[in-house]
Amino acid sequence: MKLNDLVQRISHTGASETDITAITYDSRKACAGSLFVCLVGAWLDGHTYAESAYQNGCRAFLVEHRVGLPADAVQIVTDDTRAALAVIGADFYGNPADELHLIGITGTKGKTTTALLTSAIMTEAGLPCAYIGSNGVDIAGVHETTANTTPESLELHRLFRKMLDAGVRHCVLEVSSQALRHHRVDGVPFEVVAFTNLSEDHIGPGEHPDFEDYKCAKRRLFAEYNARTMVYNVDDPYSAFMREGFKGEQISFGIQNAADYHGQNLAQYRSQTALGVDFDCVHAGETTHIEVMSPGTFSASDALCAVALCGAFGVTPAQAAATLVHTPVQGRFEVVEGLPGRTFIVDYSHNGLALTSALKTLRAYDPHRLLCVFGSVGGRTQVRRKELADASSAYADYTIITSDNPDNEPPEDVIRDIAGHMAPGAPYTCITDRREAIYAAVKMAEPGDIVLFAGKGHEDYQLINGKKLHFVEREIIKEACAEISK
Known part of the structure; x- marks a missing residue:
């Protein structure tokens, strides 16, 4: 598709008959024939990656202001690259x-x-x-x-x-x-x-x-x-x-x-x-x-x-x-069948409001005990960790504080922050490895108990030190139940 045809429905300056075979806003995916769109986000500005896209072979750029690129780079200037992307993206794929x-x-x-x-x-x-x-x-x-x-x-x-x-x-x-x-x-x-x-x-x-x-x-x-x-x-x-x-x-x-x-x-x-x-x-x-x-x-x-x-x-x-009647929703109050008499629930509740709602809902089922396993993501505000601790302190009979997606923050630091907000007298333990925490909760569960595993929900990974590692909570719960049932 010709670049001039691609940008005809957006307000812009600049023109070129260059053939565009791909559109990207990720400079690592930019190459010859692609149009690199410089998106401006809350934390990153795509204009700072234009040079990297050029080095990868890209020669067509959609920008909000001209950037310092060699003369053979075509720069189409528009007021809002995100708004423009919605239009050209639809046209590129044939609406x-x-x-x-x-x-x-x-x-x-x-x-x-x-x-x-x-x-x-x-x-x-x-x-x-x-x-x-x-x-x-x-x-x-x-x-x-x-x-x-x-x-x-x-x-x-x-x-x-x-x-x-x-x-x-x-x-x-x-x-x-x-x-x-x-x-x-x-x-x-x-x-x-x-x-x-x-x-x-x-x-x-x-x-x-x-x-x-x-x-x-x-x-x-x-x-x-x-x-x-x-x-x-x-x-x-x-x-x-x-x-x-x-x-x-x-x-x-x-x-x-x-x-x-x-x-x-x-x-x-x-x-x-x-x-x-x-x-x-x-x-x-x-x-x-x-x-x-x-x-x-x-x-x-x-x-x-x-x-x-x-x-x-x-x-x-x-x-x-x-x-x-037969349709569960993955990671949203998802029941994982395991041991007779015990109910294991996987839910995405990852902030104080959601965890409070989840625990109050489960409390209405009059469990023998309500156990809660949760952590909090790394690199986020302390407010969320306090809200999570407040919720579990108030509505769970026992809490296991563990890792969620610590990313580049030491998980022990996240767990220590949460534990520092637990209410006096609220029973809890800290287990850094989430797999070990899941096994501990399953082993702890007694007939009539409900165990809530909160925060991960549908996710199939843990984010640790910038890497996504395979981690599916329901699979680990089933493994633990199978081991206990032997």
């Missing part, structure tokens, strides 16, 4: 999103669970549906990992093209506030959008300066993308704010308040090794009983949102119920 039915989900909590359940329901109902979000990418059974909840715009359009090539015409995306704020989903023709809930999160350096900015970023999905249908949580007080300015069809779901998809008669269930929630979904005058393979009222709310989203494409609550 594949225009041929897809796209579902966008935003909110503080529940995006991953709702999106994965939606994809599963749609696919079983005969509408093959891809997924993009925190758990990676799934297209027709092929999985990819992603660096962000919502990938950069260029990656999105590459994935959309891959869907079309695989014969998949529906896709559900988790849409993060950062994606909305940094143009990753600019121009994406969402057909149906959903709001799960809103609470304070992602506020701080490199993210949102305050809650108002965070809240307004979320609302962009509903105010600026002209979707035909909006599905919203009538129980959340911020729904009214999110609905302002939305001109299409609005469909509500809820448990506490009357809704188009209303959940009632909620009940929790627990078997020898598993637990969950069931409820009745009342929609259009008909009642459908639904069972969900994860605990808590929020699990019912996420399931209702998924049912409503699928309903926007003609899938009935009965069809949805047939899928939900």
